[in-house]
Amino acid sequence: MEDLYYPYSAYLKQKYGQKVYKLPVNIPCSCPNRDGTKGVGGCIFCGEKGSGHELLSSFLPVTTQLRENRALIEKKYKAKKFIAYFQSFSNTYLDFDDFKRYMNEAANFPGIVELAVSTRPDCVGKNHLDFLRDLKEKTGTEVSVELGLQSSNNKTLEILNRGHTVEDFIDTAERIKTNGLSLTTHLISDLPWDTKDDVLKAARLINLTSDTLKIHSLYVEKGTVLESMYKDGLRLLSEDDFIERTILLLENLNPEIAIQRLIGRVPESDSVVANWHRSWWKVKDHLLSRMRQQETFQGKYYESN
Numbered sequence: 001m002e003d004l005y006y007p008y009s010a011y012l013k014q015k016y017g018q019k020v021y022k023l024p025v026n027i028p029c030s031c032p033n034r035d036g037t038k039g040v041g042g043c044i045f046c047g048e049k050g051s052g053h054e055l056l057s058s059f060l061p062v063t064t065q066l067r068e069n070r071a072l073i074e075k076k077y078k079a080k081k082f083i084a085y086f087q088s089f090s091n092t093y094l095d096f097d098d099f100k101r102y103m104n105e106a107a108n109f110p111g112i113v114e115l116a117v118s119t120r121p122d123c124v125g126k127n128h129l130d131f132l133r134d135l136k137e138k139t140g141t142e143v144s145v146e147l148g149l150q151s152s153n154n155k156t157l158e159i160l161n162r163g164h165t166v167e168d169f170i171d172t173a174e175r176i177k178t179n180g181l182s183l184t185t186h187l188i189s190d191l192p193w194d195t196k197d198d199v200l201k202a203a204r205l206i207n208l209t210s211d212t213l214k215i216h217s218l219y220v221e222k223g224t225v226l227e228s229m230y231k232d233g234l235r236l237l238s239e240d241d242f243i244e245r246t247i248l249l250l251e252n253l254n255p256e257i258a259i260q261r262l263i264g265r266v267p268e269s270d271s272v273v274a275n276w277h278r279s280w281w282k283v284k285d286h287l288l289s290r291m292r293q294q295e296t297f298q299g300k301y302y303e304s305n
Helices: 007-017 062-075 096-107 128-138 152-157 166-178 197-207 227-231 239-251 278-292
Strands: 020-025 081-086 114-120 144-148 182-188 212-218 256-263 270-273
Touching: 007 020, 007 256, 020 062, 020 114, 062 081, 062 096, 062 270, 081 096, 081 144, 081 256, 096 114, 128 144, 128 227, 144 197, 144 212, 166 182, 166 227, 182 278, 197 239, 227 270, 239 278
Parallel strands: 020 081, 081 114, 114 144, 144 182, 182 212, 212 256
Antiparallel strands: none
């Protein structure tokens, strides 16, 4: 950590008393801006696989996926505690009875201490939160909901074809916290349509709502609308821009918010441009090196917010 930021690994160890590892789970769900309810094609940056590039088939039972992935992690890390991570697409956007069945299977699987449920701000109903709250109380399994904010600017969200607003995010975030669940927020810190003021606004929103944060860089995945925009001349921000904006975000972030990810990653085979054609860890090292040079850290300006 080097006191530069609060890593998710430290957050989990403090919460559970030991290292905890995520087991990805793939279930047959979609998104309302893919199936025509709000739009088609999904977000401009989202590929056909969603955010899961190394998932098992969604046709496999949840318990089978957990068992296979646990075997790999147990062997490699001697792990004992796990998070069932429902990752790709919007995992509350499916038949509610199916949703309950998948969550129950995961919550009662040996070694699972938490469910991480990735979804959209406009796909979380009272029924989902009532069920997840009750499931947590009955099984003792913690529940974290992951929401994509991506930008604090509604005009940018329109360009991204998100199909929801900042106000939708705030409303859903407040309902998640009211029900005693944790919240993870996703943010792309180098969107070319955003300004530094939008990054600062995002930091304030995250401070008011979130327990953990995933920071992404904007990459261009093959077969996306963003690929067409890029080929038509869209200019992405530079690596230096990403680093400058990410540092600005971290400096204004509550130091008690754990950082799950500092930069996005995607397999090279699936991307046109990702992390300026550099390894994600090299960009991360560059970011941390710049923070050391500037003698800055997460929360440096948080008290003045």
